[in-house]
Amino acid sequence: MSAMELDTPSNYDGLAYSMVIAGHFHERDTYSTVRPEGMSDWLITYTLGGEGYFEADGCERRVKTGDVTLLKPGTPHRYGTPEGKNWHFVWAHFTGGFMDASLLPHEALTIRHIEQQALRDRVYHAFRRILSDSREQGAYWHELCLCALREVLMLLAKQETSEFDPRVEETLYLLAQRMQETIRVEDLARSVGLSPSRLAHLFKENTGESIVEAFNRMRIKQAALLLAHTNRNANEAAHDVGFHNYNHFTRQFRKYTGLTPSEFSQSVRSKEKPRPN
Structure with a gap:
């Protein structure tokens, strides 16, 4: 050149x-x-x-x-x-x-x-x-x-x-990538170059939620989509988004949707238009 x-x-x-x-x-x-x-x-x-x-x-x-x-x-x-x-x-x-x-x-x-x-x-x-x-x-x-x-x-x-600090944005991206994994705040903090306490404070300040709360909300939202648009049952959807304890999944699902997984699935089915013969 x-x-x-x-x-x-x-x-x-x-x-x-x-x-x-x-x-x-x-x-x-x-x-x-x-x-x-x-x-x-x-x-x-x-x-x-x-x-x-x-x-x-x-x-x-x-x-x-x-x-x-x-x-x-x-x-x-x-x-x-x-x-x-x-x-x-x-x-x-x-x-x-x-x-x-x-x-x-x-x-x-x-x-x-x-x-x-x-x-x-x-x-x-x-x-x-x-x-x-x-x-x-x-x-x-x-x-x-x-x-x-x-x-x-x-x-x-x-x-x-974006209204969020870039390090909070990166944390949200990492959570979305690792939905099926066990998340440790220490690992996330290391990835974005902050101490665990500083990341926890900054995340809460930006989003209004703790990292765990945001992660569970993300998981439940994905599980709800699976229940509404695929043939996955509640146990399968729970596993797909990283919940290995079904009772914990049910509690979190009710917390964020107001319904149990079975109630949610029934609600979705009741709204479906009947298919013509």
Whole structure:
């Protein structure tokens, strides 16, 4: 790769209408890209390590691990690796016309930092799918790339609109992932970088519930969905969501729904429309 890449929108005009172009770079401080007329498509980058910089509207901004950057079409810019640094990142060019406008920022240069490790992992895996699908270009490759890009943009939007502390958000995500497991607050706290007492206090402050209460509510909600929309009986639903003591499951189910599992199932069946003969 050359030390300097000078591009104009014409480089992408033939591709932007139908292509997603992606890459995975690990660059030294000789790397710099300059586009004085901007691009005809969007550029999204995700920094995996090291440090990079972006210049737009006469302002330089640095990006580090966990930063997602979006450059709007038509924005004159320059980006690269700062002196004495290395920059490890993934990137993709895409056309905004194929994306929900509400997910795209209005600013010329947007940088969003992701704190949660679970969210970072989801964004990274989405980029991995973009990379593999755009290279393979098998059946539905373009649609698959766009779906992964939408996932990244929706995760960013979710983070921006969340009322919870990022560490509480990550705890909720971990609970949803580990529904069938025995949960220890100490393990959750270690995962989000807090002491158990600090996490318990922060979680209660944000959600109004203890971690155990939120976890049980999550389990009961899932069990109710299984009872309402599948052929699982109450014992099976209890086991599916991690309750190994049926009496405890019944108590929790009544606490959160006001009904026992059997009463709930009967209520669901009574509301079903009779099928025509």
